Amino acid sequence: MSKKETWGSTPDLRVLQSLEVRPIKREERAQWDKLVRHHHYLGLRSLIGETIRYVAIYREQWLSLIGWSAAALKCKVRDQWIGWPSFLKTKHLAFVANNSRFLILPSIRIPNLASRVLALNLNRLSDDWQTLYGHPLYLVETFVDPRRFKGTCYKAAGWSFLGHTRGFAKCATRYYHHGNPKMVFVRLLHPDGKRMLREPFIKNSSFQEVKPMQLSLKHAESLKEYLSSIPDPRFRRGIRHRKLSVVTTALCALICGAHNFIAIAQWTKSCTQSMLKRLGCRLNPKTRRYEPPSEPTIRRLLQSIDADAVDQAFSDWFCSLTGEGLAIAIDGKTLKGARQKDGSSVHLLSAFLHQKGIVIAQREVTSSTNEIPVARQLLEPLNIQGSVVTLDALHTQKDTADFIVNKKNADYLFTVKDNQPSLKQHIKDLGMVAFPPSTPND
Secondary structure (H helix, E strand, C coil): CCCCCCHHHCCHHHHHHHCEEEECCHHHHHHHHHHHHHHCCCCCCCCCCCCEEEEEEECCEEEEEEEEEECCCCCHHHHHHHCCCHHHHHHHHHHEEEEEEEEECCCCCCCCHHHHHHHHHHHHHHHHHHHHHCCCCCEEEEEECCCCCCCHHHHHCCCEEEEECCCEEEECCEEEECCCCCEEEEEECCCCHHHHHHCCCCCCCCCCCCCCCCCCHHHHHHHHHHHCCCCCCCCCCCCCCCHHHHHHHHHHHHHCCCCCHHHHHHHHHHCCHHHHHHCCCEECCCCCCEECCCHHHHHHHHHHCCHHHHHHHHHHHHHHHHCCCCEEEEEEEEEEEEECCCCCEEEEEEEEECCCCCEEEEEECCCCCCHHHHHHHHHCCCCCCCCEEEECHHHCCHHHHHHHHHHCCCEEEECCCCCCHHHHHHHHHHCHHHCCCCCCCC
């Protein structure tokens, strides 16, 4: 929208129909926080737990900001409406999100904008949560101050009013009574979400129990040896869990099917004392028991550590266990929901083992290059002597074949398609009899 154009001269219907609601980009975080801190009546210190920040845009202009965070630990009317016992609430609360901030920017005056933004946001919220945190959402909640608002936009967007809070707020580990009860609104994101939250087990979620790992002492020690050279990005002061034990534990949890930080922490808690000892976990001098790292400790370290160094160390360790004669596939994938600073998608090229499906190396394919040269960079540090590398038709190149055979002492299996018509015709003219062990009857 041009600077001369005003909202009064723009048909409101056109704005509502062309409105886009999306998660903010990484470089937009500071601006989003600044606007909410300055214009929202609650200000902004931080969003708690798992969070996503959204922005509503029309013609590249920001109209509204929405922040989602972890659900409230205690809300009597919500818990009574769901009907779950306390132990299930603790287990399934992650499937509920809280609309902790909702702001229409002060200069914007468009009827029905708030309810339209909420509707568009809820259409994608669970999928975005699944992409980012590995699990969906079944219910959303919000708390409205009746001294300021009536909750009209939530009612218009299909939210249900459940009642009022008791007027308590949490500060650190304690609750204090402030005497200002809030209105509680909820909305199901799944038609059967209320029943699912009451179920003892939620299927097809990242919170399902992961399998224990039978890791021998020899293998555990060798894994720690490969990871020992990775630098620790943390400051020494206040460190309770060693870098080596946290990274080793996280990798073992990933092998067992844990795909996010919470699942990794759950796996570590299920480990026996013998396994925790093998993984190098901290020994509590008072209890004389080995203690696994917590989810925040795991998350902070893994987010700051050199990912390429960890990837290389783990690949070397895993290849040392399997030995020669591996069948390695090279394939590229574009990550859903991930974006570069310039807004482009993130594309990764991965090397993984056939049948096992375990990724042993991966590299990002930037916008300035393509998969062909990155494939050689991907295989360069790997010990693949005596192995077979399979690639799709894009990588059927002389330089790639020469690199695999002469430099890595491995074999290759390429696909030939119509993008190389001469080579395809030469193979067709040779006939299958030219490729032992084929026979004329094959």
